[in-house]
Amino acid sequence: MDTPGLILLDVPPGPDGEFDRSILEKLEHPVATCHGPARGEVCPLLGPEGCALAEAAHGIVFALDLDRAQNRLILEAYREEGNPDRPIRVVVRKEQMERYGDLLADFEVWEHDPSVSELDGFAAEVEAVDRL
Secondary structure (H helix, E strand, O other), rough: OOOOOOOOEOOOOOOOOOOOOOHHHHOOOOOOOOOOOOOOOHHHOOOOOOHHHHHHHEEEEEEOOHHHHHHHHHHHHHHHHHOOOOOOOEEEEHHHHHHOOOHHHOOOOOOOOOOOHHHHHHHHHHHHHHHO
């Protein structure tokens, strides 16, 4: 089922990984959250069944730790899935930007937690793509 404007937050669990989803919800965007696969589990996106959340998302904010190999594979899967119009933002630490620059080259990157204005701009981009 397609949910117009759905934004997927790929964030680690706990208060340090949670964005204030209410900002996006106040902008009338439905928001889904994924905390990524638990250690020892494989993300469904990387398997044959795929991931319904990722497929339904009209925009993605990815903040999973790129120092985990599986998280890099998830980000690469987003890049390779063939939807170049879907806005994706990747939140990284500065040293990760340097270490994984090749992987991040196709994404807009935030080296800090996104501000209200950045999330507002991101939501506006998702809306613009939905209108096309």
